[in-house]
Every structure is written in structure tokens, then in C-alpha cells.
Amino acid sequence: MKTNPDLIEIKSILEKPQKISIVIHKNPDGDAMGSGLALKKFLEKKGHEVWLISPNTLPDYLKWLPGSKQILIFDKDKKKVKQALEQSQIIFTLDFNDLSRTGEDLENILNNLKNKIFVMIDHHLHPKNYAQFTFSDSNKSSTSEMIYDFISALNGAHAIDKDMATNLYTGIMTDTGSFKFPATTPHTMKVAGELMKKGAEHNQIQIKIYDSFTQDKLGLLGEALKRLHFLPEYKTAYIVLDQNALKKYHYKKGDTEGFVNYGLALKDAIFAVLFTENEDGSVRISFRSKNHFPANEFAQKYFNGGGHLNAAGGRTKMNIEEAEKYFLKVLPKFYREYQMKNSKIYD
Ligand SMILES: [Mn+2]
Structure with a gap:
């Protein structure tokens, strides 16, 4: 090579x-x-x-x-x-x-x-x-x-x-x-x-x-934004889209493209996550981050994925409720580690 x-x-x-x-x-x-x-x-x-x-x-x-x-x-x-x-x-x-x-x-x-x-x-x-x-x-x-x-x-x-x-x-x-x-x-x-x-x-x-959304895609975006949760203590915004939501708006491949970025539009968010339920019940996850928050490390460590520092993806066979619970369980520890590492360097 x-x-x-x-x-x-x-x-x-x-x-x-x-x-x-x-x-x-x-x-x-x-x-x-x-x-x-x-x-x-x-x-x-x-x-x-x-x-x-x-x-x-x-x-x-x-x-x-x-x-x-x-x-x-x-x-x-x-x-x-x-x-x-x-x-x-x-x-x-x-x-x-x-x-x-x-x-x-x-x-x-x-x-x-x-x-x-x-x-x-x-x-x-x-x-x-x-x-x-x-x-x-x-x-x-x-x-x-x-x-x-x-x-x-x-x-x-x-x-x-x-x-x-x-x-x-x-x-x-x-x-x-x-x-x-x-x-x-x-x-x-x-x-x-x-x-x-x-x-x-x-x-x-x-x-x-x-600028070429279908009405369904724009409707699904509205639904996603309504479901956006913000966790100020971890500067994290996340959205969960289950099959119910996707079906309601006649989901087609690519319809959720870009949705994850809306979480980062929040002033204090440095980490944004989108959970999307697949038809077979498994879940795919998109991660975006600002600054030095390592989205790829998080994806790799907890969700069988990887990618770039600020943009990563992952997947899990857990169902969507389990995936959300698991995410909420592992996030605090990961966030604290990130804070500790970075307080020295960037504060
Ligand atoms: Mn590329």
C-alpha cells in the first residue's frame, strides 16, 4: 500500500x-x-x-x-x-x-x-x-x-x-x-x-x-423540531424520529437529510443527535458537534459508528426507546470526560 x-x-x-x-x-x-x-x-x-x-x-x-x-x-x-x-x-x-x-x-x-x-x-x-x-x-x-x-x-x-x-x-x-x-x-x-x-x-x-423540500419533508421537519429536547447541562440537543412520525409524512430516503444540524442552531448547543427508527426496528443515529466536542468518538464508543470530529454516524440494534435511554445514560459521563480534558486546553 x-x-x-x-x-x-x-x-x-x-x-x-x-x-x-x-x-x-x-x-x-x-x-x-x-x-x-x-x-x-x-x-x-x-x-x-x-x-x-x-x-x-x-x-x-x-x-x-x-x-x-x-x-x-x-x-x-x-x-x-x-x-x-x-x-x-x-x-x-x-x-x-x-x-x-x-x-x-x-x-x-x-x-x-x-x-x-x-x-x-x-x-x-x-x-x-x-x-x-x-x-x-x-x-x-x-x-x-x-x-x-x-x-x-x-x-x-x-x-x-x-x-x-x-x-x-x-x-x-x-x-x-x-x-x-x-x-x-x-x-x-x-x-x-x-x-x-x-x-x-x-x-x-x-x-x-x-430549497426543494416536498411538503411532506417540511412537515416532517416541523415534527422533528417539536420533538427536539435540549439538555442544557450537557449542551446537547437531540431528536427522536420513530416509524410513526416517518409514516405520517410518507418518509422517503433522504427526507431527514440535514435535520440533525438544527439541534446545533441552538445558541448553547455543542452536540446534536438525531435518532431515526428503521423499518426493521433498528436505529440509525446522526451526530453533529461544534468546536472540539468529538462526535466521532461518541459514535464509535457507544453506537458502532464513527466519522469526523464534528460529523459522525452510528447504528444500534436496540429499539428506539432503549437507544434513547442508553444515550441518556452514557452522555453525562462522556460529557464530563470531555469537559475535564478540555478545561485545561481551551478555557
Ligand atoms: Mn465526503
């Missing part, structure tokens, strides 16, 4: 036409789809044959992304995806760093493709060791920013057209919460500016992503 290798070797591999698959993570978000679609078009322009593979269906709010109709959905057409992967010499994996993020079935297939060249491009912590080329940088705002840099480093920035710029801009914008999360750097802003020059219409993208 080479971590953050120089590009000479990969550049020479891409000199002649190759068959290439790009795999993004399950439940793809704007960054996964944006980076994947942009890389696909770039590689096609260079004369390669490219398949872009999502483990499962795309959320409605991202279906307008240029090129998204060409994405192969593993859940819908396993045979086709398998064929694409088997024909490929090179497999890019984007916006994740652990093959389990593709789901059990696809993970098994990927694990058995021993003679392929794997290239990971990702910005999450703790990359697994499955790729021959690992581009991993958890200080980057997004995989889309990394793809911009990757394309530039291959002397390909001139090839970035309006569609690619739109995809990359969307990835950066969604992963940075519209350029407000701490991982947003001067370089992030510079890349966003370059993408605007290449035709990304920032205002239209903003409208398509954030």
Missing part, C-alpha cells in the same frame, strides 16, 4: 486506455455522487471505459446531478455490476475507506477481486489497507475537493467542464454545510471559485439541494 503516493505511477497506468470502475459508498450523499460523476467524466474524456457504481439507490434530492442516470445501482442489477467490476483493471473507491461501507454483498465481491488495482481517494479518518494507492487526507473538506486536486495534478484541470464543475461544487458544498464546517479551508474556497469559473452555478445548486 502506498499512502498519498506521488502520481507518477498512477499517471503512467492511466496513459493507455483502461477499463475502470468507480465505487461510492452505500446511501450515497452529494460528495460521493459528485466526486464519482466528475471522475467518471474526466476518465472518459481521457479515453477510458468507465462504470460508476452505487451500492444502493440514489436519494431523490441528488437525482438531478449531471450524469446520474448512468450510475449502475448494485441492488437493482447485481449481474451488470459484477460484470463491470470483473472487466475492470482499475477500481477507484471514493468517499469511504473501508470496503464494508459498500454493504455486505458488494464488499464480498470487492474482496475477491485480488488482481485489480485499487485506488482509494477519501477524507475520512483511519483508512483500511485494501488499496494499492491510498489517497487519504482527513483535513480535506470533501472527496470532491480531493478529486479536483487529483485531476489538476494529472494536468487535467482544463478538462473540467460545466457538468463536472457542477458535480464537484455540489460535493464540496454539501460536505461543508455550504462552506461553514471547520474543514473548510482557504484552498476549499479557492477550488469552489475555480469551479464557479468553469460553470458551476452556485445559486442554482443551492436551490436544487436545499
Whole structure:
């Protein structure tokens, strides 16, 4: 494995036409789809044959992304995806760093493709060791920013057209919460500016992503806000959405996207949590935090998850009442530990 290798070797591999698959993570978000679609078009322009593979269906709010109709959905057409992967010499994996993020079935297939060249491009912590080329940088705002840099480093920035710029801009914008999360750097802003020059219409993208709620989604948000609990002693806001609430508003995948952030809109909140009950009774949990509160550590320690310092996710097989109780039980201890560690450093 080479971590953050120089590009000479990969550049020479891409000199002649190759068959290439790009795999993004399950439940793809704007960054996964944006980076994947942009890389696909770039590689096609260079004369390669490219398949872009999502483990499962795309959320409605991202279906307008240029090129998204060409994405192969593993859940819908396993045979086709398998064929694409088997024909490929090179497999890019984007916006994740652990093959389990593709789901059990696809993970098994990927694990058995021993003679392929794997290239990971990702910005999450703790990359697994499955790729021959690992581009991993958890200080980057997004995989889309990394793809911009990757394309530039291959002397390909001139090839970035309006569609690619739109995809990359969307990835950066969604992963940075519209350029407000701490991982947003001067370089992030510079890349966003370059993408605007290449035709990304920032205002239209903003409208398509954030100002396109269905009435049901807005109703569900209202319900979520009514259910918001604030625990001032732990500076924590949390929301519990059970199947009753979701069904009332005809929940579709992606409808709760962004809801967790509303907890952090509270002046004194530094930790926001959203519990969502799955159809099978298990629970998925989203975590967001401000400043130095380690959402990823909390997710990892108590809810089989992980992620970034300020944005993480987890899951549990407990039912939703048990999950809430458990959360309320473990939070005080975790919060006190955080306070003790940080009083010395930041007060
Ligand atoms: Mn990302």
C-alpha cells in the first residue's frame, strides 16, 4: 500500500486506455455522487471505459446531478455490476475507506477481486489497507475537493467542464454545510471559485439541494423540531424520529437529510443527535458537534459508528426507546470526560 503516493505511477497506468470502475459508498450523499460523476467524466474524456457504481439507490434530492442516470445501482442489477467490476483493471473507491461501507454483498465481491488495482481517494479518518494507492487526507473538506486536486495534478484541470464543475461544487458544498464546517479551508474556497469559473452555478445548486423540500419533508421537519429536547447541562440537543412520525409524512430516503444540524442552531448547543427508527426496528443515529466536542468518538464508543470530529454516524440494534435511554445514560459521563480534558486546553 502506498499512502498519498506521488502520481507518477498512477499517471503512467492511466496513459493507455483502461477499463475502470468507480465505487461510492452505500446511501450515497452529494460528495460521493459528485466526486464519482466528475471522475467518471474526466476518465472518459481521457479515453477510458468507465462504470460508476452505487451500492444502493440514489436519494431523490441528488437525482438531478449531471450524469446520474448512468450510475449502475448494485441492488437493482447485481449481474451488470459484477460484470463491470470483473472487466475492470482499475477500481477507484471514493468517499469511504473501508470496503464494508459498500454493504455486505458488494464488499464480498470487492474482496475477491485480488488482481485489480485499487485506488482509494477519501477524507475520512483511519483508512483500511485494501488499496494499492491510498489517497487519504482527513483535513480535506470533501472527496470532491480531493478529486479536483487529483485531476489538476494529472494536468487535467482544463478538462473540467460545466457538468463536472457542477458535480464537484455540489460535493464540496454539501460536505461543508455550504462552506461553514471547520474543514473548510482557504484552498476549499479557492477550488469552489475555480469551479464557479468553469460553470458551476452556485445559486442554482443551492436551490436544487436545499430549497426543494416536498411538503411532506417540511412537515416532517416541523415534527422533528417539536420533538427536539435540549439538555442544557450537557449542551446537547437531540431528536427522536420513530416509524410513526416517518409514516405520517410518507418518509422517503433522504427526507431527514440535514435535520440533525438544527439541534446545533441552538445558541448553547455543542452536540446534536438525531435518532431515526428503521423499518426493521433498528436505529440509525446522526451526530453533529461544534468546536472540539468529538462526535466521532461518541459514535464509535457507544453506537458502532464513527466519522469526523464534528460529523459522525452510528447504528444500534436496540429499539428506539432503549437507544434513547442508553444515550441518556452514557452522555453525562462522556460529557464530563470531555469537559475535564478540555478545561485545561481551551478555557
Ligand atoms: Mn465526503
